[in-house]
Amino acid sequence: MSTRVFVGAPADPAHVGLDAAESHYLRRVRRVGDGARIEAIDDHGGLWLAEVVGGDARVTTVKLLEQRTVPAPAREIVVLLGMPEPAAVLDVLPALCEIGVAEVVLVRCARSQGAAPGGERIARVLRAAQRQCGRPRAPAISGPVDLREATTRRTDLPGLFAWEELRATSSDVPAAAAGARVCVGPEGGFTPEEAALLRAAGFRALGLGPYTLRTETAALVAVARVMFA
Amino acid sequence: MSTRVFVGAPADPAHVGLDAAESHYLRRVRRVGDGARIEAIDDHGGLWLAEVVGGDARVTTVKLLEQRTVPAPAREIVVLLGMPEPAAVLDVLPALCEIGVAEVVLVRCARSQGAAPGGERIARVLRAAQRQCGRPRAPAISGPVDLREATTRRTDLPGLFAWEELRATSSDVPAAAAGARVCVGPEGGFTPEEAALLRAAGFRALGLGPYTLRTETAALVAVARVMFA
Numbered sequence: 001m002s003t004r005v006f007v008g009a010p011a012d013p014a015h016v017g018l019d020a021a022e023s024h025y026l027r028r029v030r031r032v033g034d035g036a037r038i039e040a041i042d043d044h045g046g047l048w049l050a051e052v053v054g055g056d057a058r059v060t061t062v063k064l065l066e067q068r069t070v071p072a073p074a075r076e077i078v079v080l081l082g083m084p085e086p087a088a089v090l091d092v093l094p095a096l097c098e099i100g101v102a103e104v105v106l107v108r109c110a111r112s113q114g115a116a117p118g119g120e121r122i123a124r125v126l127r128a129a130q131r132q133c134g135r136p137r138a139p140a141i142s143g144p145v146d147l148r149e150a151t152t153r154r155t156d157l158p159g160l161f162a163w164e165e166l167r168a169t170s171s172d173v174p175a176a177a178a179g180a181r182v183c184v185g186p187e188g189g190f191t192p193e194e195a196a197l198l199r200a201a202g203f204r205a206l207g208l209g210p211y212t213l214r215t216e217t218a219a220l221v222a223v224a225r226v227m228f229a
Numbered sequence: 230m231s232t233r234v235f236v237g238a239p240a241d242p243a244h245v246g247l248d249a250a251e252s253h254y255l256r257r258v259r260r261v262g263d264g265a266r267i268e269a270i271d272d273h274g275g276l277w278l279a280e281v282v283g284g285d286a287r288v289t290t291v292k293l294l295e296q297r298t299v300p301a302p303a304r305e306i307v308v309l310l311g312m313p314e315p316a317a318v319l320d321v322l323p324a325l326c327e328i329g330v331a332e333v334v335l336v337r338c339a340r341s342q343g344a345a346p347g348g349e350r351i352a353r354v355l356r357a358a359q360r361q362c363g364r365p366r367a368p369a370i371s372g373p374v375d376l377r378e379a380t381t382r383r384t385d386l387p388g389l390f391a392w393e394e395l396r397a398t399s400s401d402v403p404a405a406a407a408g409a410r411v412c413v414g415p416e417g418g419f420t421p422e423e424a425a426l427l428r429a430a431g432f433r434a435l436g437l438g439p440y441t442l443r444t445e446t447a448a449l450v451a452v453a454r455v456m457f458a
Contacts, residue, residue: 100439133440133443211364
């Protein structure tokens with residue numbers, strides 16, 4: 001497993017000083033020594049092969065050797081996430097980051113419980129996910145907005161919504177499209193009014209099998225269906 | 230959201246006594262009163278519409294009204310799960326239950342960390358998942374076994390394995406098949422030797438996108454790809 005650090009926007013690729021948090025992670029958490037090859041993520045979404053030059057757990061210097069090319073996900077997927085409780089939101093965001101979702105819009109639905117997690121907590125879980133999965137740019141997170149507002153975003157992409165009353169497998173996924181909006185409800189699902197609103201906004205219902213999925217599972221399964229259709 | 234209780238193998242559908250754990254769940258956790266309609270899961274994989282007749286949080290009586298038909302998942306999926314740490318195993322099993330996986334074989338891989346969770350803890354998370362998702366029969370869980378042994382199971386189904394070195398989207402999913410075996414590695418992935426063993430056993434590599442997925446995410450994404458191909 002690669003070790004990855006965040007390097008900000010370094011002026012000189014040959015002498016990059018890691019901040020205290022990154023130095024601590026590298027030296028204490030991952031126990032990486034001088035001369036080791038690691039990966040570095042810069043503030044512009046670049047991923048680099050890097051070498052640890054010197055320093056300690058408070059300040060470490062690395063050298064960026066060469067920029068790596070990271071293939072893009074198969075499709076541009078925007079998730080409209082009907083918010084479950086905050087802990088579940090923080091659970092699902094790393095998985096959506098890993099699978100390659102471009103953007104997540106947090107949506108207040110009729111059955112949403114609790115407020116959105118704070119921006120700092122969201123940033124923290126996304127950063128950990130980037131370290132783990134090697135994704136150089138985190139998905140853009142916005143909201144919370146209400147469902148009607150959410151349906152006006154990214155109307156250039158076809159829309160689908162996970163609908164638990166559609167128990168059969170729908171194969172009605174826009175496979176040829178370059179991307180899609182995927183809308184998933186909170187715990188308890190969409191109300192009939194919300195489903196009607198989504199249909200009126202041009203979203204098509206997507207079945208996810210015979211059982212009732214938690215929001216975290218539904219989001220991942222729906223995105224996987226659409227990403228790899 | 231439906232409330233669901235487990236009723237064992239009742240002798241008389243008109244008078245089913247819930248045990249203390251189920252009575253507590255119904256009355257204290259879900260706060261369901263007499264006369265309410267709920268769902269009941271029996272020991273034979275049956276799902277019933279039921280009515281709460283009387284009793285309290287220690288003992289409650291319900292009446293089974295009619296058996297419900299639950300549609301089957303689209304395909305019979307057997308997951309060979311390269312074990313991550315025990316907490317991650319307990320995290321992924323409920324999701325695999327929800328999505329409709331038929332069977333999970335726990336596999337000790339070269340990079341597996343820790344022992345398998347105990348049978349009682351596995352049973353508990355599966356039971357909670359069944360309550361939540363309305364699945365009347367839990368997936369069969371077996372193992373842990375080693376990888377070679379795992380590849381000898383269910384050879385009637387085509388095999389696929391998640392291979393993180395295959396970054397591009399593989400569309401090479403056996404869409405026409407009635408089911409499949411899906412093999413997913415532990416944290417850190419399969420070793421080259423393990424990948425060779427899987428190929429020799431007839432498993433085909435399946436790409437899950439450009440980033441490194443945690444085992445929990447990989448299992449769900451791989452199953453979603455194959456279940457709905």
